[in-house]
Amino acid sequence: MSYQRSSALFVEAQNVIPGGVNSPVRAFKAVGGTPIFVKRAKGAYLYDEDGNQLIDYINSWGPMILGHANAKVIEAITERAKQGTSFGMPTELETQIAKLAISMVPNIDKIRFVNSGTEACMSAIRLARGFTKRDKIVKFAGCYHGHSDSFLIQAGSGASTFGTPNSPGVTQGTAKDTLLANYNDIESVRALFEANPNEIAAIIIEPVAGNMGCVPPKEGFLESLREVCLANGTLLIFDEVMTGFRLAKGGAQELFSIKADIVCFGKVIGGGLPVGAFAARNEIMNHLAPLGPVYQAGTLSGNPLAMAAGLAMLTEINNDNELFTRLEQKTAYLEKGIREVLNQNNIVFTINRVGSMISVHFDEEAVVDFQSAKKGDNDTFKKFFHGLLNEGIYIAPSAYETWFITDALSYEDIDFTIKAINKVAKTL
């Protein structure tokens, strides 16, 4: 496949945009080569500027769970756009999507919409701090909660890809209030609580980690976090920006039957437009301005185009009782196929999967936390990535990323992918 036009566009972009991209991992630094400039996408496929068709296993990093350019979502956006694109005033749409989200997700009474997952997580910890009147938070190495200062401490994927887990520009003052624990290691959490009694406002966690590859919580781990939080007057924040409306209608809370105190959303909830949200029970949400003292605002928050896209997306998901079963079956089929061909070719690997989130690691040890995720063989991954790209298959350009399966993906697409992986495996 030729990527001439993408290469030329990348050169041009680099003159005017830092690194030529508006989000670092897009620059292909971890895998080398030139990023692909996309022209359009439909269903399971991307079409790039050189006229190549690619099967998409990233799907905008999660949002396109129903495939690209879903007819219902596109119609909702188009119709809404004709009536004006922003007012900075309330619209009925916001109440409609809020009601729907609250009906789908367990344990939340109110929801506030923002413009990204970053904003959602940033606001959630401010709310937790305001509510508990404490300063410190616990996060897990390898978990990503967006790029706000408090979270840029061993933040997984993007940050790790670039070897700057602690970004310059984050002050010592901010960093000292972020305590770091190890994923799937409850003792590391208990130790922080012992060392910081009555100081921890919240634990924030990706209930299934998705930014160091896909790392499922060990049996009992989330339950233990829930207990530790209850025992210490600390709030449990589930960052479901990735898992929300992807692992189940009610996200990880539903899948694992665990109640979080605050839940963050992004990605799927916006139907492909920039949307984030955070939600909790009344007792907590009523602390938020204008009801309470914790300030949070946004000129474009609840934007009508974004809300229309999100509402159409959530409506489709809510009305389809087979969706998550289909996604589970397709992804299980893909997993089985990859295992078979990698085994046949004597490749050392580990695959992690929860529902439609899956990751392939070139290491035989189980990947259970950031430490083990980092052990994967990056050179093998690079060859794997470029090999697949050459076969017309687009996976994330970093070994630390999860693949997101879309409902638009057919079994023929998956068979094609497995064959391609078999071919590429022979070159690893």
Ligand SMILES: *Cc1c(COP(=O)(O)O)cnc(C)c1O
């Ligand atoms: C993507 C992601 C974010 C950040 O969302 P943005 O919309 O990129 O700001 C936060 N948390 C998790 C778990 C994510 O996967």
